Amino acid sequence: MNVVTPELLSAIIHISELAADEILKFYNVDYNIDMKDDLTPVTSADFAAHSVILNALTELTPNIPVLSEEAANIPFHERKTWDTYWLVDPLDGTREFIKRNGEFSVNIALISGNESVLGVIYIPVTQTCYYATKGNGAYKKENGEIAKPISAKKTCQESIIIAGSRSYRDTSLDNFLKNIELHSGQYEIICMGSSIKSCLVAEGKVDIYPRLGPTSEWDTAAAQCIVEESGGLITDTSLQPLKYNTKDTLLNPHFLAFADKSVNWPNFL
Numbered sequence: 001m002n003v004v005t006p007e008l009l010s011a012i013i014h015i016s017e018l019a020a021d022e023i024l025k026f027y028n029v030d031y032n033i034d035m036k037d038d039l040t041p042v043t044s045a046d047f048a049a050h051s052v053i054l055n056a057l058t059e060l061t062p063n064i065p066v067l068s069e070e071a072a073n074i075p076f077h078e079r080k081t082w083d084t085y086w087l088v089d090p091l092d093g094t095r096e097f098i099k100r101n102g103e104f105s106v107n108i109a110l111i112s113g114n115e116s117v118l119g120v121i122y123i124p125v126t127q128t129c130y131y132a133t134k135g136n137g138a139y140k141k142e143n144g145e146i147a148k149p150i151s152a153k154k155t156c157q158e159s160i161i162i163a164g165s166r167s168y169r170d171t172s173l174d175n176f177l178k179n180i181e182l183h184s185g186q187y188e189i190i191c192m193g194s195s196i197k198s199c200l201v202a203e204g205k206v207d208i209y210p211r212l213g214p215t216s217e218w219d220t221a222a223a224q225c226i227v228e229e230s231g232g233l234i235t236d237t238s239l240q241p242l243k244y245n246t247k248d249t250l251l252n253p254h255f256l257a258f259a260d261k262s263v264n265w266p267n268f269l
Helices: 006-027 044-060 096-100 171-184 195-202 217-229
Strands: 033-036 041-043 067-069 084-092 107-112 115-123 128-133 138-142 147-149 160-165 186-192 207-211 233-238 255-258
Touching: 006 044, 006 115, 006 128, 033 138, 041 044, 041 067, 041 096, 044 067, 044 084, 044 107, 044 255, 084 217, 107 217, 115 195, 115 217, 128 195, 128 217, 138 217, 160 171, 171 186, 186 195, 195 207, 195 217, 195 255, 217 233, 217 255
Parallel strands: 067 084, 160 186, 160 207
Antiparallel strands: 033 041, 084 107, 107 115, 115 128, 128 138, 138 147, 207 255, 233 255
């Protein structure tokens, strides 16, 4: 039986809004910042949003387990038995939250059969929501307005628009940009935080977001459903779609979020 219904999607959007409200309580005040074992920051706002989402999902769907970035120490031998579960990043873009530049989001995905079948990404500062469910298209809703369908665009290879991370860059991305310039000519890069980069692909503002560095499954799950329902793809560098909960580690491979499937993007790596 399909667990994804319009009522469920509406409830998840509402939960993302509640988490966003909780995050904004911390935005312009002092809060605690700690460092995780992987040397990434975590704040009081991350934990507060996690609590809101966990409590709301547990009440809404008590029989569906939740895997959140802030409670990810569930062993694989337990979670591999899950066919359906919630995969959550309560505050994606913590570095951008700390910088107070607005480029962070609440990410909630429903995983079923190792695939993302529902994705909600809510940007607290602008009150913008991107969402999708499998087979039903992708949408964007801004600041209380009526939701509008979004779609990825066909790439003009003479002028490629690329999304890049605001806080992460290494030689792999530099090489990608050099190859774009060598083979296609002009390009533009837009630097942005969090999963907003993938959302730009989904709404036709960006051709590709190459992530050639470390991420975790909660960083991509909600975005993958949105990008795929917009007509794009999120794949590894061999063009295989990302899968979830298939291995002991929760780390993703390097990936490409792109709009036009007819372009052989790995040629630029």
